[in-house]
Amino acid sequence: MKHRTWxxxxxxxxFDEKLSRIEAGRRLGIPKTTVCDLFVRFRKSGxxxxxxxxxxxxxxxxxxxxxxxxxxxxxxAAPEPAPRRRSRRPNFPREFKIALVEQSMHPGVSVARLARxxxxxxxxxxxxxxxYQQRLLAARTDAPAILPVTLTAGTGSQALPSGVPSGESSCxxxxxxAGTLRIGGAxxxxxxxxxxxxxxxxSQ
Numbered sequence: 565m566k567h568r569t570w571x572x573x574x575x576x577x578x579f580d581e582k583l584s585r586i587e588a589g590r591r592l593g594i595p596k597t598t599v600c601d602l603f604v605r606f607r608k609s610g611x612x613x614x615x616x617x618x619x620x621x622x623x624x625x626x627x628x629x630x631x632x633x634x635x636x637x638x639x640x641a642a643p644e645p646a647p648r649r650r651s652r653r654p655n656f657p658r659e660f661k662i663a664l665v666e667q668s669m670h671p672g673v674s675v676a677r678l679a680r681x682x683x684x685x686x687x688x689x690x691x692x693x694x695x696y697q698q699r700l701l702a703a704r705t706d707a708p709a710i711l712p713v714t715l716t717a718g719t720g721s722q723a724l725p726s727g728v729p730s731g732e733s734s735c736x737x738x739x740x741x742a743g744t745l746r747i748g749g750a751x752x753x754x755x756x757x758x759x760x761x762x763x764x765x766x767s768q
Contacts (some may be wrong), residue, residue, distance in 0.1 A: 571628070572621050572676045572686050574599055575606065579613045580694065602628070614694075615687050621676055656684075658701070664689060665696045 570592045577588035589599030605628040615624065664682060668675045668689060679689040695701040737746050747755065 568625050568629070569621065569674075569676060570594060571602065571624055572615075572690075573674065574602060575613060575615075576675065576690060578603070580690070605629070614690060617685055617687050617691075620686050661692045661701060662696065665692050665701065668693060 573592055574585075574588045574594065577583045577591060578585055581588075583591070585599055585603050586596055588594075589596055592599075609627055611619070611624075611627065619627070664678065664684075667673065668678050675689055675693070676686045679686045692701060737744060747759070
């Protein structure tokens, strides 16, 4: 039987992109009766959306389209699996996730096919797309914040605060949201530290 590779795409268009069932089928070139039958089978299957990570395109097709001879049969209960060590899920780099998501958003790209080509689960890529659209998956930046500083030429006759010796002509002017701060006198390390703290606080 020919595999129905469009199942995940149709579900994604309807549930995530908010397209109607008919419109989702039209976009994928699927007949109306076929796509409506898909959603009826999906509702009866009791599967949630988003699908569990363990359900891929192949297992979804088997779950929805059982052979006719098996539909009326009573299947025996599955035996309890023997306890085994839980396999560790691969930890994909953030840059790999972002690059794959951005590639999947190009026009005409099949998300399910792109996932298979990169040996990952279809639902995993759909989850990454959802996080990316919610701005929860973005490139990290460790670059320090750049504070804007403007140097202007001053004159020795500029008025200095009281208590500052007249021989000290250096003056720092810091424009803050609440007003302008002018500090005169020698630029000591303590004074520079205070200026840096003020600029960092005003940039938040």
